[in-house]
Amino acid sequence: MNSASSDHAVPRGPMPSCAPSAHTADFVVIGAGPAALACALWRARHGRVFVVRPEKASSQTDAAWIEAVPTRTIAELVALGIHPHDLGVREFVHTRAIAWRSPEPEIMDTYPAAHLERPALEHALLALAERHRRIDFVPHDALASWSQAGPTRAGSGTYIIDASGRRALTATRVHRPRRPWIARTFAVECDPRRGVAPLMVAALPNGYLYRAAGARSTTVGVVGRGSMLAGSGRDVCLRLLDSTARWAVVDLAARAWRSIGSRPASLQWAEFDNTVAIGDAAFARDALSSQGLACSLADARYAAHVANDHDRQALAERSRLACESHAAALLRMAREQWCNTGLWRYYQAELGALQAAVRGMPLRAADEAPRRHERSDLTFTSSIEARRQRRPLEPGTPVSSDRA
Numbered sequence: 001m002n003s004a005s006s007d008h009a010v011p012r013g014p015m016p017s018c019a020p021s022a023h024t025a026d027f028v029v030i031g032a033g034p035a036a037l038a039c040a041l042w043r044a045r046h047g048r049v050f051v052v053r054p055e056k057a058s059s060q061t062d063a064a065w066i067e068a069v070p071t072r073t074i075a076e077l078v079a080l081g082i083h084p085h086d087l088g089v090r091e092f093v094h095t096r097a098i099a100w101r102s103p104e105p106e107i108m109d110t111y112p113a114a115h116l117e118r119p120a121l122e123h124a125l126l127a128l129a130e131r132h133r134r135i136d137f138v139p140h141d142a143l144a145s146w147s148q149a150g151p152t153r154a155g156s157g158t159y160i161i162d163a164s165g166r167r168a169l170t171a172t173r174v175h176r177p178r179r180p181w182i183a184r185t186f187a188v189e190c191d192p193r194r195g196v197a198p199l200m201v202a203a204l205p206n207g208y209l210y211r212a213a214g215a216r217s218t219t220v221g222v223v224g225r226g227s228m229l230a231g232s233g234r235d236v237c238l239r240l241l242d243s244t245a246r247w248a249v250v251d252l253a254a255r256a257w258r259s260i261g262s263r264p265a266s267l268q269w270a271e272f273d274n275t276v277a278i279g280d281a282a283f284a285r286d287a288l289s290s291q292g293l294a295c296s297l298a299d300a301r302y303a304a305h306v307a308n309d310h311d312r313q314a315l316a317e318r319s320r321l322a323c324e325s326h327a328a329a330l331l332r333m334a335r336e337q338w339c340n341t342g343l344w345r346y347y348q349a350e351l352g353a354l355q356a357a358v359r360g361m362p363l364r365a366a367d368e369a370p371r372r373h374e375r376s377d378l379t380f381t382s383s384i385e386a387r388r389q390r391r392p393l394e395p396g397t398p399v400s401s402d403r404a
Contacts, residue, residue: 183223
């Protein structure tokens with residue numbers, strides 16, 4: 001990758017400048033995903049909120065899409081009125097199986113995590129938002145009524161919150177790798193009577209594999225570039241069976257792999273002038289972190305309490321610090337994987353360039369911004385957490401067995 005990654009940032013023009021409409025709201029939230037809806041629900045406890053649906057709102061409509069979140073995220077969802085059982089959560093997982101520094105997997109003790117169904121979460125949040133008397137949904141063309149080329153406020157007491165995901169609709173500039181890695185995901189049905197298998201991650205010469213099991217289905221993601229992503233679900237499965245990641249998929253070989261889409265998986269971050277950005281709009285984490293959803297929901301609660309420009313600047317600085325920390329952790333991870341291939345070296349160069357670009361951003365209210373941003377998203381490789389103890393996989397020990 002070319003080290004001058006920031007030179008290839010995508011420029012964004014200002015939002016259309018129009019006279020404000022008669023709408024006056026505490027918050028205008030752009031987006032239809034979990035971060036947008038959670039932010040609207042938190043803020044609606046204190047005032048009126050308008051939610052602007054993007055013209056092409058993306059949503060994971062397949063119930064097989066599984067994501068791992070920490071217990072604190074489940075607690076926040078309960079506080080919003082969502083029961084874990086409605087998200088397919090039946091138990092907490094306390095281990096992970098990782099093959100990163102070597103082809104052989106290790107079982108790692110970790111903090112409890114829940115494997116939830118992402119579409120069920122989106123549907124639950126949307127149902128709550130549509131019933132809330134202080135939340136109004138408006139079409140995308142209404143955004144021009146609030147957008148201003150200058151100040152953040154679109155009206156008296158109003159802030160625009162961009163939670164539009166990787167599209168970052170109000171960003172002035174978006175930074176991403178020249179050739180981002182792609183995550184192709186598959187759904188595999190499992191026996192709901194069995195326990196939930198741990199999260200699994202395996203480095204491969206041309207990318208990596210992750211596997212997240214829920215109560216009723218398993219999501220298998222193959223991340224990278226090139227031929228490893230091509231073909232049907234069966235083709236991908238056969239390639240993985242012939243690779244060092246065989247241990248992670250061998251129990252799924254006899255089942256149907258149904259493709260549920262492809263998406264960018266690499267780090268991306270954006271710059272904003274006139275809006276408060278949260279979630280993937282502010283910066284999209286690499287899929288390797290397995291923390292994108294949890295961090296986006298945490299952003300949503302922070303943003304719901306923005307009351308002045310000082311708060312806005314502090315939130316922007318928090319996001320910048322988290323992005324820098326994430327990039328550093330990713331770069332360390334990329335250097336630690338056992339596959340010393342050209343594609344991985346290319347990936348490391350691109351990460352280094354993005355990290356340098358983030359560090360080059362001017363500080364905003366740095367002396368006032370919260371410094372306790374989240375620690376490395378790559379929690380399964382952290383060497384500083386005393387509770388985590390690695391133990392090699394004993395020969396003959398079933399990592400996944402029949403617990404998809």
